[in-house]
Amino acid sequence: MKxxxxxxxxxxxxxxxxxxxxxxxxxFLISKKDVRLTIPKGxxxxxxxxxxxxxxxxxxxxxxxxxxDPILSKDSTISCGSCHQQFAAFSHIDHGLAHGxxxxxxxxxxxxxxxxxxxxxxxxxxxxxxxxVQAIAPITHKDEMDENLDHVILKLNQRNDYRIAFYKAFKxxxxxSEKMLKSLTQFMGLMISANSKYDxxxxxxxxxxxxxxxxxxxxxxxxxxxxxxxLFSDNTFKSNGIPVNTILNDVGRKKITGIESDQYKFKVPSxxxxxxxxxxxxxxxxxxxxxxxxxxxDSTKHSAYSDPLIHKLSKLSKEDMKLIHAFLLTLTDxxxxxxxxxxxxxxxxxx
Amino acid sequence: xxxxxxxxxxxxxxxxxxxxxxxxYVGNEVLKLDSVIYKNALNQDFSVTKFKYYIANIVxxxxxxxxxxxxxxxxxxxxxxxxxxxxxxNIPIGEYVSVNFTVGVDSIDNCSGAQSGxxxxxxxxxxxxxxxxxxxxxxxxxxxxxxxxxxLEYHIGGFKKPHNCIQTxxxxxxxxxxxxxxxxxxxxxxxxxxxxxxTPISINFSTLSSVTDFNNATIIADNYSxxxxxxxxNDEK
Numbered sequence: 297m298k299x300x301x302x303x304x305x306x307x308x309x310x311x312x313x314x315x316x317x318x319x320x321x322x323x324f325l326i327s328k329k330d331v332r333l334t335i336p337k338g339x340x341x342x343x344x345x346x347x348x349x350x351x352x353x354x355x356x357x358x359x360x361x362x363x364x365d366p367i368l369s370k371d372s373t374i375s376c377g378s379c380h381q382q383f384a385a386f387s388h389i390d391h392g393l394a395h396g397x398x399x400x401x402x403x404x405x406x407x408x409x410x411x412x413x414x415x416x417x418x419x420x421x422x423x424x425x426x427x428x429v430q431a432i433a434p435i436t437h438k439d440e441m442d443e444n445l446d447h448v449i450l451k452l453n454q455r456n457d458y459r460i461a462f463y464k465a466f467k468x469x470x471x472x473s474e475k476m477l478k479s480l481t482q483f484m485g486l487m488i489s490a491n492s493k494y495d496x497x498x499x500x501x502x503x504x505x506x507x508x509x510x511x512x513x514x515x516x517x518x519x520x521x522x523x524x525x526x527l528f529s530d531n532t533f534k535s536n537g538i539p540v541n542t543i544l545n546d547v548g549r550k551k552i553t554g555i556e557s558d559q560y561k562f563k564v565p566s567x568x569x570x571x572x573x574x575x576x577x578x579x580x581x582x583x584x585x586x587x588x589x590x591x592x593x594d595s596t597k598h599s600a601y602s603d604p605l606i607h608k609l610s611k612l613s614k615e616d617m618k619l620i621h622a623f624l625l626t627l628t629d630x631x632x633x634x635x636x637x638x639x640x641x642x643x644x645x646x647x
Numbered sequence: 648x649x650x651x652x653x654x655x656x657x658x659x660x661x662x663x664x665x666x667x668x669x670x671x672y673v674g675n676e677v678l679k680l681d682s683v684i685y686k687n688a689l690n691q692d693f694s695v696t697k698f699k700y701y702i703a704n705i706v707x708x709x710x711x712x713x714x715x716x717x718x719x720x721x722x723x724x725x726x727x728x729x730x731x732x733x734x735x736x737n738i739p740i741g742e743y744v745s746v747n748f749t750v751g752v753d754s755i756d757n758c759s760g761a762q763s764g765x766x767x768x769x770x771x772x773x774x775x776x777x778x779x780x781x782x783x784x785x786x787x788x789x790x791x792x793x794x795x796x797x798x799l800e801y802h803i804g805g806f807k808k809p810h811n812c813i814q815t816x817x818x819x820x821x822x823x824x825x826x827x828x829x830x831x832x833x834x835x836x837x838x839x840x841x842x843x844x845x846t847p848i849s850i851n852f853s854t855l856s857s858v859t860d861f862n863n864a865t866i867i868a869d870n871y872s873x874x875x876x877x878x879x880x881n882d883e884k
């Protein structure tokens with residue numbers, strides 16, 4: 297018994313010492329200014345307002361720590377950041393379907409995380425109705441982290457570093473699901489992408505090439521009714537006509553609503569940072585943008601479920617698609633994918 | 648609003664209180680988890696391994712028609728005896744003739760993000776992939792079940808039409824309860840698991856052994872709307 301106590305004391309002491317001696321890399325320090333929410337010019341009012349979840353540096357830092365910690369998964373092998381990579385606008389680059397613990401494969405492509413506070417419904421089928429509860433889904437899904445929420449809370453409560461981080465963020469060291477989810481929301485909610493070449497062009501701070509200008513005009517006439525500016529999605533559910541994958545047999549929105557006409561409808565994804573979020577579509581079936589644009593142009597490939605709005609796309613020429621392609625590349629936001637606030641703090645430059 | 652039931656029952660009632668006790672039955676027998684074999688209306692054997700449900704919006708109706716409303720949520724769980732007791736305090740003086748409540752979680756609280764107390768998703772009453780609370784969870788086993796491992800699983804919830812499973816329960820008291828200063832009264836409510844499996848529709852385990860989303864949910868919800876009855880009143884002071 298006595299030796300047990302000694303081990304516990306030693307263990308705790310070493311933690312405390314480590315916490316004091318390891319110098320924090322200033323690159324990852326988060327100031328009050330870093331967590332100030334600024335609505336980009338021309339953007340609508342967000343759906344999620346942080347009214348009941350005031351953002352603080354400590355809350356944001358806790359959310360970041362959780363986002364990049366594999367402790368959220370059942371076998372401590374994957375974190376949120378494993379499949380939501382910053383350099384890919386928080387999508388999973390070059391992975392068609394979502395990957396989980398133990399090599400498990402999900403049914404859908406990992407969506408980018410950006411401008412989430414303008415969403416009312418989350419996931420490809422819109423099954424989740426609030427940003428704060430969104431993270432419960434990947435944590436508990438058997439093909440993703442496969443963990444129980446109560447067990448996550450238990451594990452976090454056993455960790456001194458988390459008790460301290462929760463205290464700093466919420467003035468209470470007891471870990472609860474509400475606090476965990478709210479801090480994750482502070483971190484993810486601030487992931488705002490609004491500094492692409494397109495944004496600068498709209499604000500008159502950059503110029504477009506002739507190709508890009510023509511591409512934008514074509515985009516506005518043919519694509520923007522669903523991929524509505526400035527978020528590049530109207531947040532509705534549509535069938536874009538891709539043939540049903542008979543292996544996955546994913547009915548999409550119907551799974552949530554039970555409504556027959558919602559069969560094979562999926563959320564209209566934002567096109568921001570599209571250059572970085574390949575492969576494409578809800579099941580990641582298209583490897584590159586050329587494949588996507590060729591698909592839209594070729595009406596013979598569209599399924600019987602396709603939304604009438606895509607019919608007109610078959611009138612576009614190959615040249616038109618090249619111009620639209622050129623325009624889509626202006627939606628890449630390097631400031632966002634290199635923003636130090638969202639970087640994984642475990643990769644300290646001082647290590 | 649989100650007052651957890653733990654804080655409510657850990658205190659001794661101070662003044663003018665009514666304690667509501669839920670007693671779980673299967674027909675005329677007291678519910679025992681795991682060990683006892685019961686029979687449904689179709690004479691099919693079954694056992695119960697889990698039974699929990701949300702109670703909310705408790706209203707005590709006074710004889711003069713004034714409703715006294717309590718907005719907390721309570722998760723009643725057979726595995727946690729303490730959860731089966733609700734203490735309502737600071738009840739205005741008067742004669743009470745009915746106790747009403749809802750089974751389930753109101754629409755607004757299904758759309759409000761991260762919550763705590765009885766509505767904390769760690770309680771296992773939350774659907775992660777199609778946001779919403781499970782209002783009533785009944786699990787068990789039956790040799791008649793068509794599910795793997797002979798399981799019975801009824802996870803009932805849903806707050807949107809046409810899959811709305813919220814039920815409003817009204818239990819008139821056969822004898823009114825008088826509340827005066829420092830009166831502490833008790834209402835014993837019987838919750839009958841058998842009623843979840845019958846009236847209006849008798850559940851056949853071989854055809855409906857699992858309900859875990861909106862499909863068939865309202866069938867079970869309609870069934871459980873009559874699972875409550877007044878067992879007895881303790882009208883002593």
